[in-house]
Amino acid sequence: MDKLITEVKDRLQRAKCAAALTGAGISAESGVPTFRGQEGLWKNFRPEDLATPEAFARDPKLVWEWYLWRRGRIAPCAPNPAHHALVTLEQRIPDFTLITQNVDGLHRRAGSRNILHLHGTIWEVRCTGCGRVEENRDPDLAYPPLCSGCKKLLRPNVVWFGEALDPAILARAEEALNKCEVLLVVGTSAVVQPAASMALWAKRAGAYVVEINLEPTPLSRAVDSSLQGKAGEILPRLL
Numbered sequence: 001m002d003k004l005i006t007e008v009k010d011r012l013q014r015a016k017c018a019a020a021l022t023g024a025g026i027s028a029e030s031g032v033p034t035f036r037g038q039e040g041l042w043k044n045f046r047p048e049d050l051a052t053p054e055a056f057a058r059d060p061k062l063v064w065e066w067y068l069w070r071r072g073r074i075a076p077c078a079p080n081p082a083h084h085a086l087v088t089l090e091q092r093i094p095d096f097t098l099i100t101q102n103v104d105g106l107h108r109r110a111g112s113r114n115i116l117h118l119h120g121t122i123w124e125v126r127c128t129g130c131g132r133v134e135e136n137r138d139p140d141l142a143y144p145p146l147c148s149g150c151k152k153l154l155r156p157n158v159v160w161f162g163e164a165l166d167p168a169i170l171a172r173a174e175e176a177l178n179k180c181e182v183l184l185v186v187g188t189s190a191v192v193q194p195a196a197s198m199a200l201w202a203k204r205a206g207a208y209v210v211e212i213n214l215e216p217t218p219l220s221r222a223v224d225s226s227l228q229g230k231a232g233e234i235l236p237r238l239l
């Protein structure tokens, strides 16, 4: 592992342009439950059952209950050394883009600046009527939450399964993945599309791709190096 760490460190030191793609695993050491870990199940529901427009149409109160539970779980969590390491990398590397699948807001709290939130954020609500987006961090939001403008039902401002990602954000992610010399893929099970394919886009465009994860994933055989272990321990060693 030490040889690999040195190799990755060396490439990061030389890089003019780099990127990171993060998933729930980077927030695990902050105490945020991951999707597919043992905490991934909430009242025996699977994220794929609740994080969908159909579930929200069928039972908006249940879906809001899940998001408020998650807000309550995430609110006391603080960024961990893995988040902070990516802030340092952004300060050191001239052109650095952080692409995250996470909705927990911990990268922003750690101080990262150039962040692409592929799947939105749990700390914003969006009106199902007029589309107005507002920040809302209230873990006890009264149900039904209604738009201050048109009085229609508010939803979490996240991307659900079956919903398209924001094309502008996707375009910026593609641009970052095409130009980066090094891509760090941190704490994702590489199951959810299109995020799971982004490491391959970068690889095809010539990037040196590094995976940091507790265990192998479907990406492991395609990346240039796999650093197995905790993100909170490995990322600081790359600085």
Ligand code: BV8
Pocket (backbone or CB within 6 Å): 022, 023, 024, 025, 026, 028, 029, 034, 035, 036, 037, 040, 048, 051, 101, 102, 103, 119, 158, 159, 160, 161, 162, 163, 164, 165, 186, 187, 188, 189, 190, 191, 192, 193, 194, 195, 212, 213, 214, 215, 217, 229, 230, 231, 232
């Ligand atoms: C789209 C926001 C098209 C909400 C999320 C087949 C059937 C049905 C659908 C599909 C299909 N194939 C593809 C699809 C589409 C679908 C999809 O990919 N489904 C999957 C289930 C197969 N994708 C979509 O629907 C996407 N949209 O394709 O649109 C379209 C186009 C045009 C018009 C209309 C539609 C939208 C996907 C976005 C879903 N929203 N989140 C919310 O959060 O509530 S996804 C959610 O799970 C997260 O955001 C995250 O992105 C995702 C994956 O989770 P991970 O982040 O990887 O976390 P996970 O728990 O899985 O893994 C944690 C990892 O960390 C593990 O590997 C673990 O080992 C590691 N780890 C743990 N601790 C540590 C660690 N590593 C290091 N250190 C540690 N300490």
Ligand code: ZN
Pocket (backbone or CB within 6 Å): 127, 128, 129, 130, 131, 132, 147, 148, 149, 150, 151, 152
């Ligand atoms: Zn409205």
